[in-house]
Amino acid sequence: xxxxxxxxxxxxxxxxxxxxxxxxxxxxxxxxxxxxxxxxxxxxxxxxxxxxxxxxxxxxxxxxxxxxxxxxxxxxxxxxxxxxxxxxxxxxxxxxxxxxxxxxxxxxxxxxxxxxxxxxxxxxxxxxxxxxxxxxxxxxxxxxxxxxxxxxxxxxxxxxxxxxxxxxxxxxxxxxxxxxxxxxxxxxxxxxxxxxxxxxxxxxxxxxxxxxxxxxxxxxxxxxxxxxxxxxxxxxxxxxxxxxxxxxxxxxxxxxxxxxxxxxxxxxxxxxxxxxxxxxxxxxxxxxxxxxxxxxxxxx
Amino acid sequence: xxxxxxxxxxxxxxxxxxxxxxxxxxxxxxxxxxxxxxxxxxxxxxxxxxxxxxxxxxxxxxxxxxxxxxxxxxxxxxxxxxxxxxxxxxxxxxxxxxxxxxxxxxxxxxxxxxxxxxxxxxxxxxxxxxxxxxxxxxxxxxxxxxxxxxxxxxxxxxxxxxxxxxxxxxxxxxxxxxxxxxxxxxxxxxxxxxxxxxxxx
Numbered sequence: 001x002x003x004x005x006x007x008x009x010x011x012x013x014x015x016x017x018x019x020x021x022x023x024x025x026x027x028x029x030x031x032x033x034x035x036x037x038x039x040x041x042x043x044x045x046x047x048x049x050x051x052x053x054x055x056x057x058x059x060x061x062x063x064x065x066x067x068x069x070x071x072x073x074x075x076x077x078x079x080x081x082x083x084x085x086x087x088x089x090x091x092x093x094x095x096x097x098x099x100x101x102x103x104x105x106x107x108x109x110x111x112x113x114x115x116x117x118x119x120x121x122x123x124x125x126x127x128x129x130x131x132x133x134x135x136x137x138x139x140x141x142x143x144x145x146x147x148x149x150x151x152x153x154x155x156x157x158x159x160x161x162x163x164x165x166x167x168x169x170x171x172x173x174x175x176x177x178x179x180x181x182x183x184x185x186x187x188x189x190x191x192x193x194x195x196x197x198x199x200x201x202x203x204x205x206x207x208x209x210x211x212x213x214x215x216x217x218x219x220x221x222x223x224x225x226x227x228x229x230x231x232x233x234x235x236x237x238x239x240x241x242x243x244x245x246x247x248x249x250x251x252x253x254x255x256x257x258x259x260x261x262x263x264x265x266x267x268x269x270x271x272x273x274x275x276x277x278x279x280x281x282x283x284x285x286x287x288x289x290x291x292x293x294x295x296x297x298x299x300x
Numbered sequence: 301x302x303x304x305x306x307x308x309x310x311x312x313x314x315x316x317x318x319x320x321x322x323x324x325x326x327x328x329x330x331x332x333x334x335x336x337x338x339x340x341x342x343x344x345x346x347x348x349x350x351x352x353x354x355x356x357x358x359x360x361x362x363x364x365x366x367x368x369x370x371x372x373x374x375x376x377x378x379x380x381x382x383x384x385x386x387x388x389x390x391x392x393x394x395x396x397x398x399x400x401x402x403x404x405x406x407x408x409x410x411x412x413x414x415x416x417x418x419x420x421x422x423x424x425x426x427x428x429x430x431x432x433x434x435x436x437x438x439x440x441x442x443x444x445x446x447x448x449x450x451x452x453x454x455x456x457x458x459x460x461x462x463x464x465x466x467x468x469x470x471x472x473x474x475x476x477x478x479x480x481x482x483x484x485x486x487x488x489x490x491x492x493x494x495x496x497x498x499x500x501x
Contacts, residue, residue: 016371016372017371018372042493042494043480043483043484046429046432046483046493047444047476047479047480048448049425049429050429050432050433050436050444050479051444051445051447051448052367052448053426053429053430053433054433054441054442054444054445054448055363055366055367055445055448055449056363056367058445059327059359059362059363059366060359060363062324062327062328063327063331063355063358063359063362066327066328066331066332067355071332167463167464168463168464169463171454171457171458171461171462171463171464171465171468172458172461172463173458214461245439246439246460246461246462246467246471247461250462250463250467282474282477282478284467284470284471284474
C-alpha cells in the first residue's frame with residue numbers, strides 16, 4: 001500500500017474511534033498487513049499524545065495562575081460610576097475652557113513680541129538613547145525615497161515588486177485591544193493602504209511592547225510599499241536576526257525582496273541569505289526563494 | 301441543564317470546543333464560579349485528603365474532562381456536572397489506592413492503571429513525551445497543541461500572530477514533519493513504540 005491509499009486519510013478517525021465497526025476492522029487488518037501504515041498510525045498516535053500533554057500543561061499553567069491571582073473585583077456600583085463620570089466631564093470641560101483662555105492670551109502676546117532667536121551653539125537637549133535592538137521608524141513623515149532606478153537594478157526591482165505579496169495581517173488583530181490602540185490603528189491604516197499612516201500609528205510602539213516584533217514587521221512592510229526599500233531592509237533584517245518564530249521566517253523572505261529592490265542582490269549578504277533560505281526545505285518561503293534565485297540567474 | 305452559576309451544559313461544551321480564549325474563559329469560570337471546584341475540595345476533604353490534594357484532583361479532573369469532551373467521549377447520558385464529579389471521584393479513588401490500598405468499589409474498578417508493569421510503561425512514556433517536547437521547541441509545541449484543538453488555519457494564524465491562514469497551514473505541516481523526523485531519528489523511541497523503520501525492512 002502507498003501513502004495515497006484512502007486508509008491513510010482514515011488514521012485520524014481510527015485513532016479518535018470515529019470509524020464504524022466494519023471500517024475499524026478493515027483498518028485493523030490493514031495495519032497488521034502493512035508495516036508502513038502501522039508506522040504511520042504509531043507516529044500519529046504519539047503526536048496526539050504529545051499534543052494532549054501540551055494541552056494539559058497549558059491547563060495546569062492557567063489553573064496555577066488562577067490560584068495565585070486575586071479573584072476579579074465585583075462590578076462597580078453603576079450609580080456611583082455615573083456620578084463620577086459626570087464630575088469627570090465637568091472637570092474636563094473646565095480645564096478645556098481654561099486651556100483655550102491661556103492659548104488666546106499667549107497668541108496675543110506672541111503677536112506683539114519678536115520671535116526669540118535660537119540659542120547659540122549646539123543644543124543642550126540630549127537626544128534620547130535608542131536601546132532598542134529593532135530600528136524604530138525614523139523620518140516617518142519624510143517623503144518616500146525614490147526607488148533605485150539604475151538600469152542594472154531595474155530587473156531585480158521589478159522582480160522583487162512582482163514577487164512581493166502584500167500580507168493581509170487581519171489575523172494579527174486582537175479581539176480585546178481598543179480600536180485606537182497603536183497597533184490596531186496601524187492595522188486599520190494598513191488595510192486602507194495608507195502606509196504613511198501605518199508608520200505614524202506605530203511610532204509610540206516601543207521595543208518593550210509585547211507586540212514590538214509585529215510592529216517592526218508591519219513597519220517594514222509599510223516602508224516597502226512606500227518604496228523606502230533601504231529602510232524596509234533594515235527593518236526586516238532586524239526582525240529576521242532575532243530568530244524569533246514565526247516573525248523571523250517571514251522577515252527572511254521579505255528582507256531578500258527589500259534588498260533586491262534596493263539594488264543589493266549582488267551583495268554577499270544577499271547571496272548568503274538567499275542560499276540559506278533555498279537550502280532550508282522546511283522554510284515556509286523556500287519555494288519562493290528558489291523561484292527568486294532562478295529568475296535572478298535567468299536575468300543575468 | 302444549567303448548573304447553579306448559570307452556564308448551560310451546551311455552553312460549557314461549546315466553549316471547550318472553541319478557540320484558546322473561549323477555552324481559557326471557561327476554565328476560569330469552572331474554577332471560580334461553577335461550584336465544581338468547591339465540590340471536589342469538599343469530597344477530597346471528607347475522604348481524608350487535604351486542600352492541595354483537592355486542588356490537584358480538581359486540576360487533573362479538568363484535564364481529563366476537557367479531553368473527553370473534545371474527543372466526543374461524553375455521551376450525554378447525564379448532566380455535565382455529574383460527569384465531572386464522576387471523573388473526580390474516580391481519579392481520587394485511584395490516587396488513594398496508590399497511597400494506601402483499599403477495597404474497591406466495583407463501579408470504579410479499572411485494572412489497567414493498577415498493573416505495576418503498565419505503570420512503569422506509562423511513566424517511561426511520559427518521560428519520552430517530555431523529551432520530545434523539549435526537542436521540538438516552544439514554537440512547534442504551540443502549533444501542535446493548536447492543531448490538536450482542531451482550530452482552523454485562520455484561528456491558528458490569529459493565535460500565533462501569523463500574517464495569513466496559509467502561513468498557519470505551512471507551519472502546521474512543518475512542525476508535524478519536524479516531530480515525525482525527530483521521532484524516526486531516535487531508535488530508542490521507535491523501539492519503545494514498536495515503530496518499524498523503513499531501513500529495517
